[in-house]
Amino acid sequence: MKTVITFGTFDVFHVGHANLLQRAAALGDRLIVGVSTDDLNIKKKGRAPIYKQEDRMKIINSLRYVNFCFEEETLEKKAHYISLYGADVLVMGDDWLGKFDHLKTLCEVVYLARTPSISTTEIIEVIGSV
């Protein structure tokens, strides 16, 4: 049983998120997702997510690519989550390229290309200008 783990906020869920999760799931037998808490997102991006944590978790849990999700409370606990869930592969979008290479001692680390021309920030800007 090969376990894949990935992390993200997945705010205002869009096709770029779906593509990432679909490709991550294809790398193993089960996919576990760490969903950033609202507090972590405020630290990372300087603002609260549009969708609250509970709702973002519900959306991620409802996807057929995803077997299980949990709250990611801090960026620094990836090694802990990898061991806790017995992950064999860590998948991250290539906006994080190289940032998690130190975890290669624990599991395989794979960076997947982002889907071009879509982001939560852009969606928020477009909606804000309508």
Ligand code: C2G
């Ligand atoms: N993503 C993608 N293509 C896009 C937009 C996002 O492939 N057009 C991917 C990101 O690379 C990431 C995942 O979708 O792997 C979730 O995106 P975010 O919610 O923006 O994740 P982020 O805030 O970068 O959180 O611990 C690390 C973080 O929690 C990652």
